[in-house]
Amino acid sequence: MTGVQLRNLGIRYGQVEVLKGIDLDIPPSEFIVLLGPSGCGKSTLLNAIAGLQDVAEGQILIGGHDMTNVEPKNRGIAMVFQSYALYPRMSVRGNLSFGLKVAGTAKPEIEKRVANAARMLQIEPLLDRKPSELSGGQRQRVAIGRAVVRDAGVFLFDEPLSNLDAQLRSDLRVEIKRLHQRLKSTMIYVTHDQIEAMTLADRIVVMKDRIIQQQGTPDEIYNKPANTFVARFVGSPAMNFLDAAVEGGDAIVDGKTVHIASALSSQAPLADGRNVIVGIRPEDVVLHTDEAASGLAVEIDVVEPMGAEKLVWCKRGSIGISTKIPASVSIKPGDKAWLGLSEQCLHIFDADSGKRM
Ligand SMILES: Nc1ncnc2c1ncn2[C@@H]1O[C@H](COP(=O)(O)OP(=O)(O)O)[C@@H](O)[C@H]1O
Numbered sequence: 055m056t057g058v059q060l061r062n063l064g065i066r067y068g069q070v071e072v073l074k075g076i077d078l079d080i081p082p083s084e085f086i087v088l089l090g091p092s093g094c095g096k097s098t099l100l101n102a103i104a105g106l107q108d109v110a111e112g113q114i115l116i117g118g119h120d121m122t123n124v125e126p127k128n129r130g131i132a133m134v135f136q137s138y139a140l141y142p143r144m145s146v147r148g149n150l151s152f153g154l155k156v157a158g159t160a161k162p163e164i165e166k167r168v169a170n171a172a173r174m175l176q177i178e179p180l181l182d183r184k185p186s187e188l189s190g191g192q193r194q195r196v197a198i199g200r201a202v203v204r205d206a207g208v209f210l211f212d213e214p215l216s217n218l219d220a221q222l223r224s225d226l227r228v229e230i231k232r233l234h235q236r237l238k239s240t241m242i243y244v245t246h247d248q249i250e251a252m253t254l255a256d257r258i259v260v261m262k263d264r265i266i267q268q269q270g271t272p273d274e275i276y277n278k279p280a281n282t283f284v285a286r287f288v289g290s291p292a293m294n295f296l297d298a299a300v301e302g303g304d305a306i307v308d309g310k311t312v313h314i315a316s317a318l319s320s321q322a323p324l325a326d327g328r329n330v331i332v333g334i335r336p337e338d339v340v341l342h343t344d345e346a347a348s349g350l351a352v353e354i355d356v357v358e359p360m361g362a363e364k365l366v367w368c369k370r371g372s373i374g375i376s377t378k379i380p381a382s383v384s385i386k387p388g389d390k391a392w393l394g395l396s397e398q399c400l401h402i403f404d405a406d407s408g409k410r411m
């Protein structure tokens with residue numbers, strides 16, 4: 055079992071600093087997901103771990119050894135790309151065995167590993183086909199199989215599901231999770247899709263603006279986002295943000311008092327006049343159709359049925375708030391409603407720095 059450590063890693067393209075001060079300790083067998091918007095440097099970081107990208111400063115350790123300047127093929131890793139990168143003229147079997155042949159692996163061993171990977175990924179019936187005779191999902195299975203046969207300690211995945219349609223994406227997502235449960239290899243998986251990150255990861259690393267914004271379990275990232283960026287990036291629809299000013303330890307949202315004391319990590323009350331952002335997830339907003347004195351009065355703007363539940367977009371002047379409610383509640387645009395913002399469900403952020411308070 056192989057762990058990976060990144061120490062103060064910095065990467066530049068010419069004069070442009072793409073990543074800086076990246077410190078990451080990935081224990082053996084962990085499934086870690088690097089999550090961030092397009093262009094934040096996820097592929098760059100993954101390529102650096104693979105040895106396909108030069109680093110300007112810092113160190114990459116794989117299995118405890120300094121691999122910063124080691125050839126990609128000697129790093130003991132296997133990589134799966136978004137574009138499947140299969141050899142078009144070779145059969146699936148040829149694609150799966152090629153790397154092993156080049157490495158001089160004995161034929162019976164190659165056959166055993168190919169058969170094993172094909173069974174695991176349910177591509178046995180496809181072994182004699184060419185990539186052009188496969189669907190996108192099948193091609194990506196083959197690409198994953200090619201990584202599996204290498205028996206590597208560390209797997210790197212760069213947005214492997216991005217080119218697939220929604221159904222295939224969720225099928226293959228489960229497949230990758232099952233693969234990790236079986237192989238117990240260290241897996242480093244890059245995506246901009248927060249649902250993939252939440253569903254696959256033991257631990258999520260959220261990246262933006264050249265740095266790591268937060269690392270933690272999916273539960274920590276979702277329930278204790280470190281700042282407004284993480285809070286909005288993870289969760290769909292996004293967390294609601296309400297501008298507020300502090301008065302007597304409470305937040306005043308558009309003239310309405312909202313208790314926040316128990317949502318703060320510090321015991322000390324906030325100073326009067328301080329500007330904060332009150333965050334609440336749509337599923338935590340309680341919608342009352344009868345007047346509730348404690349609730350925030352709103353008007354229903356748009357109702358989106360989603361099967362088991364409804365997504366309801368409410369407005370109060372220029373403020374918009376979304377809420378998820380059971381499908382059985384009958385409500386229509388133009389209706390009045392009162393929103394309960396329960397104190398223990400709130401996330402309070404500093405309005406200037408965006409940091410969780
Ligand atoms: N070869 C390159 N030369 C110069 N800039 C690059 C190169 N590759 C990527 N970049 C820039 O580096 C940043 C990070 O890119 P990338 O790692 O591909 O992001 P991500 O995978 O998160 O979408 C982007 O701003 C991108 O434009």
Ligand SMILES: [Mg+2]
Nearest residue numbers: 096097098213
């Ligand atoms: Mg990328």
